[in-house]
Amino acid sequence: KQEVTQIPAALSVPEGENLVLNCSFTDSAIYNLQWFRQDPGKGLTSLLLIQSSQREQTSGRLNASLDKSSGRSTLYIAASQPGDSATYLCAVNFGNEKLTFGTGTRLTIIP
Amino acid sequence: DGGITQSPKYLFRKEGQNVTLSCEQNLNHDAMYWYRQDPGQGLRLIYYSQIVNDFQKGDIAEGYSVSREKKESFPLTVTSAQKNPTAFYLCASSIYAGAGYGYTFGSGTRLTVV
Numbered sequence: 001k002q003e004v005t006q007i008p009a010a011l012s013v014p015e016g017e018n019l020v021l022n023c024s025f026t027d028s029a030i031y032n033l034q035w036f037r038q039d040p041g042k043g044l045t046s047l048l049l050i051q052s053s054q055r056e057q058t059s060g061r062l063n064a065s066l067d068k069s070s071g072r073s074t075l076y077i078a079a080s081q082p083g084d085s086a087t088y089l090c091a092v093n094f095g096n097e098k099l100t101f102g103t104g105t106r107l108t109i110i111p
Numbered sequence: 112d113g114g115i116t117q118s119p120k121y122l123f124r125k126e127g128q129n130v131t132l133s134c135e136q137n138l139n140h141d142a143m144y145w146y147r148q149d150p151g152q153g154l155r156l157i158y159y160s161q162i163v164n165d166f167q168k169g170d171i172a173e174g175y176s177v178s179r180e181k182k183e184s185f186p187l188t189v190t191s192a193q194k195n196p197t198a199f200y201l202c203a204s205s206i207y208a209g210a211g212y213g214y215t216f217g218s219g220t221r222l223t224v225v
Contacts, residue, residue, distance in 0.1 A: 004153065034213055043117070043201055044216040089154075097161070097208050098144070098169060101153035 002027045002094045006102035013080055014110050021075040021105050023090030028068045034099065035064050035075050036089040044089065048075070080109045113138045115217035117202050122222045124189065124196065132187045132220045134202035140215070142208035143185035147171060148199040148219075157200075160185055161208035189222060197224050 003026045013019050023033070032051045036044040048057045048064040050073070056065045063076040077084055087106045091099040115136045124130045136143065142161050146154040156169030160179040174193025179185055189196045200220045205212040 032213070036216070041219075041221070043218040044203075046213055046215065049213040091154075091214075097167075098156045098159065099154075099214060101146075103151065103153045 004102040010106040012108040023073040031093040038087045117217035140204035142205045144203040146201045
């Protein structure tokens, strides 16, 4: 069964620290992986899309990496800010015309 | 700006009623999707459409119906057959249904059974 796991479910860090969010998936034959941000009661905002042929993608303070052989992706957030507080979702396209989502990591940045 | 518009933002349904959630996109995307989100669970796919006048069941289609008469619109009807409809519903689109393209999501509709 193709599954996506995000651990931990919740994470709190002081403002200014760098942090890493983790995503693991069970099938290495993926097409792409997408990281989203979700604020309470809101829809999903796409952060980064990594194709299967890529190792990483960067946008501002965000860097996402992909290691298909180990079934892992990380989202690195540099110099965290209170505005980064949100739930971060990892979604994998296994090539079957849908995204499979993890349950997310709820991030709280402490001022 | 292009995007996906979901309406209403909040919807209340009485037992036995059918309700329809609206999803409109102006991104010129071919593929559209409906997901359901429940607390503590990942998003689950209800229905998707690769092209106008075509749609496919997702993982949890029972109790739901859709139509795709226009490229821009993909409404979702929650029927009385859906046993536990209270949830947050998200509509998404991508350029094509094929793998390799990112998804864009709307702001969601929160449905509550009263």
